[in-house]
Amino acid sequence: MTLQDTGLAAYNFAYLDEQTKRMIRRAILKAIAIPGYQVPFASREMPMPYGWGTGGVQVTASIIGPEDVLKVIDQGSDDTTNAVSIRKFFEKTAGVETTTRTGEATVIQTRHRIPEAPLKEGQVLVYQVPIPEPLRFLEPRETETRKMHALEEYGLMHVKLYEDIARNGHIATTYAYPVKVEGRYVMDPSPTPKFDNPKMDNCAALQLFGAGREKRIYAIPPYTSVVSLDFEDHPFEVNRFEQPCALCGAEGVYLDEMILDDKGGRMFCCSDTDFCEERRGEAESVSASNGEIV
Amino acid sequence: MLATGTAVDGGFSNQVLDAQIGFAALMNALSRPGTLQSPGIHVVPPSPLSAMTAIVALTLCDADTVVWLDETVNTSAVRDWLAFHTGTAITAEKELAQFAILDAVRSVADLQGFAAGSQEYPDRSTSIILQVAGFSSAQKFQLSGPGIKEVVSFAPEGLPEGFPDFWAANRALFPRGVDLIFTSKDQLAALPRTTRIDEKLGGHDVRSR
Structure with a gap:
């Protein structure tokens, strides 16, 4: 070659x-x-x-x-x-x-x-x-x-x-x-x-x-x-998010804050874009196969 | 046209892609200790260097490395071949070697005396390439440690008596210590210094993945 x-x-x-x-x-x-x-x-x-x-x-x-x-x-x-x-x-x-x-x-x-x-x-x-x-x-x-x-x-x-x-x-x-x-x-x-x-x-x-x-x-x-690393009386803990992803509804994932406008509007959605897209793709195909309009 | 069997023949046919395949096999071997890797590359080194040993040398050695050869491997044909294809320096001092190529290991003393690195720089150690006949010895080791999910069965042939003790002593030096790369005719496997060996004698099967 x-x-x-x-x-x-x-x-x-x-x-x-x-x-x-x-x-x-x-x-x-x-x-x-x-x-x-x-x-x-x-x-x-x-x-x-x-x-x-x-x-x-x-x-x-x-x-x-x-x-x-x-x-x-x-x-x-x-x-x-x-x-x-x-x-x-x-x-x-x-x-x-x-x-x-x-x-x-x-x-x-x-x-x-x-x-x-x-x-x-x-x-x-x-x-x-x-x-x-x-x-x-x-x-x-x-x-x-x-x-x-x-x-x-x-x-x-x-x-x-x-x-x-x-x-x-x-x-x-x-x-x-x-x-x-x-x-x-x-x-x-x-x-x-x-x-x-x-x-x-x-x-x-x-x-x-x-x-x-x-x-x-x-x-x-x-x-x-x-x-x-942690202490017995202060064990390691991961961050928790109060709401699920605003786009795909995933819980227990890491969320990014998205600013939506200049009036304080915001939403939290998956930081892992591929994970979020795949979940939304699956949700669409499920609802499509159920005959729902998506 | 050059006659076959000279120092210039038998290297990688594609320097770039063959080296990548060779490295992928080594990376898999070290990150998953005891698993057998079969990089499908054709090289023809002078005897007694095996093709798999040659692949390791061609992948990792160059003008920046120092290689130690044991009595069996240290022939002028091997030295010339390594010099032409890799440009590596050859040393007679075990402690100075980054890589060592051993063929016949009679006792664990043959595996001793290589650089183990220092506490500050444990990476400045020798990687020992050990030529073995194959990986189906009756004496099976059960391996555990980083890279191994539960346990892996490993059976390199022709290891000297007392090898498990040698390896336990090497393991105890951590983070210092040597790493072992086993090469047969067409396969390679590795024991990084983190791997623990449990001896398992006899022919009955042990769990393997």
């Missing part, structure tokens, strides 16, 4: 050169072998700015093959700028099939959400991570945080959660809520809402995390214990 046949521009499959992919692949394998440990890697400049998912893009580019089906979400949505542009990036550079359906995807790159539909064996969830170090805002020195991880010295993180309770009466951390992986490493789950933390635990899919600017890759293998 020559370049002319493919119609692709003159760069390698999935944009990255092979040596870069090998370097990232070696890091990914180490990350899988040491769940929750942040493996340093030589992050490359990508044709998008830091903060737009360069870490996730490099991980995806290193694992994806021509047979894969890619889904990209940004805060749960398939249709926002970041998701659309990354999906197009891989359509153009790798020629892979893309989808918005969670169940059809083999690789899902995500910014700040985990899909509502349970993930399956064989799927890979790739997170875009801004700050991979959970201790960074407590201790700015890399030399110190590295030592803290080495010695499994995570008291500072508990102090932080305790100060939350002292000030607010409850743990006020609502996103990037720290977790402990396989009883060893404290890990930043990326700025996903803490609502999604329980989905990471014992997940059937492989979870890979890429931080481009901070040059770190980490991983959670399938069926691995992921525990949100």
